[in-house]
Amino acid sequence: MNELDRAGQAARDAGYGSEREADAQASQEVERERRRRLNEELLDAYDEELEMEVDDRLQEGGLDIGDEARALRRVYFRELIRLQGELVKMQDWIISTGHRLVVIFEGRDAAGKGGVIKRITQRLNPRMCRVAALPAPNNRERTQWYFQRYVQHLPAGGEMVLFDRSWYNRAGVERVMNFCSDDEYEEFFRSVPEFEKMLVRSGVQIVKYWFSITDDEQEVRFQSRIDDPLKQWKLSPMDLESRRRWEAYTHVKEVMLQRSHIPEAPWWVVQGVDKKRARLNCISHLLSQVPYHEIEHPQVTLPARVHHPDYIRQPVPQSMIVPEIY
Structure with missing residues (x-):
């Protein structure tokens, strides 16, 4: 089950009326989560700047x-x-x-x-x-x-x-x-x-x-x-x-x-x-x-991930996990 499917199921479980309404709510949740992650990535980039200034x-x-x-x-x-x-x-x-x-x-x-x-x-x-x-x-x-x-x-x-x-x-x-x-x-x-x-x-x-x-x-x-x-x-x-x-x-x-x-x-x-x-x-x-100018590139589109119903992710042994001290 992918992220959108999980969000849709959660919306239906929460009591949203029709399946269409639940799917719309699920899409909004996925988009909010995507933006939250992008914002975190951006903030992390700014944190790098601050780390460079530690001296x-x-x-x-x-x-x-x-x-x-x-x-x-x-x-x-x-x-x-x-x-x-x-x-x-x-x-x-x-x-x-x-x-x-x-x-x-x-x-x-x-x-x-x-x-x-x-x-x-x-x-x-x-x-x-x-x-x-x-x-x-x-x-x-x-x-x-x-x-x-x-x-x-x-x-x-x-x-x-x-x-x-x-x-x-x-x-x-x-x-x-x-x-x-x-x-x-x-x-x-x-x-x-x-x-x-x-x-x-x-x-x-x-x-x-x-x-x-x-x-x-x-x-x-x-x-x-x-x-x-x-x-x-x-x-x-x-x-x-x-x-x-x-x-x-x-x-x-x-x-x-x-x-x-x-x-x-x-x-x-x-x-x-x-x-x-x-x-x-x-x-x-x-x-x-340097006599540079901006180089035009074709727009990059992230391809959808391929999902296989028989795919099972194997668990990682606990002994291999780095301790989460922070």
Whole structure:
């Protein structure tokens, strides 16, 4: 007996007059239940947004943030959901056209790169949108052509790849921490413009972002990671050393932006002190860089489920059921 049949039987049992009246009542009940479930699904989607903001809520510490801050948060969530809707359209266009997109996120530690990447990928198809966050090279990779380990993560047709740090490690952390020689550093700047031009000529679009924060803001975010057990995993010995070498990182950043800013793949600087504004500004700008448009699809109609009178659902052993603690 399907859902409509059960509702019809319940209506007849409740004393509704004719069978037609009972069936009409049953249809209304089924429709109400369907809408209730759809609303629950929608609310669950909004809950995901709130869960993404748990770090911010913990920082607020339960204090009254004031009417203005509360209003700004409403604007933030509204705009974020709208922009994520546009990202879905953009990915649809990328898949339909076979476009290849590389987005590079660079910046100091705790600048907000990971936060914006999470918001970009949250609603997208993970099979066609990948995040590449490579660890330090192993002994074998150190003997390869420098760009070799990054090449294997480049997108195929219909894909977008977000690099959470990229080949620009050589121009940043490797230079500051003396992980590369002067000759390797100079060779990188001779090679990287040609490497990126070659990618662009082959049809790969490259968008490069540098997330900029102040000295004071980085100190606050690092201290937050020290104090918050949910964030401590984000803090590494390398992060602490980068804090000490703030001025050295400033110098290599300036050199990097100057020597690798090319027309085919220019740098874009995101002001990252205000995390929420940085996320919205970056996503909005990324959308403006891709010439996408909405792709029309045939209307999807959910087929009716096939019911067989001899179908019997087998019970699941109680020992296999996850305890319902909540």
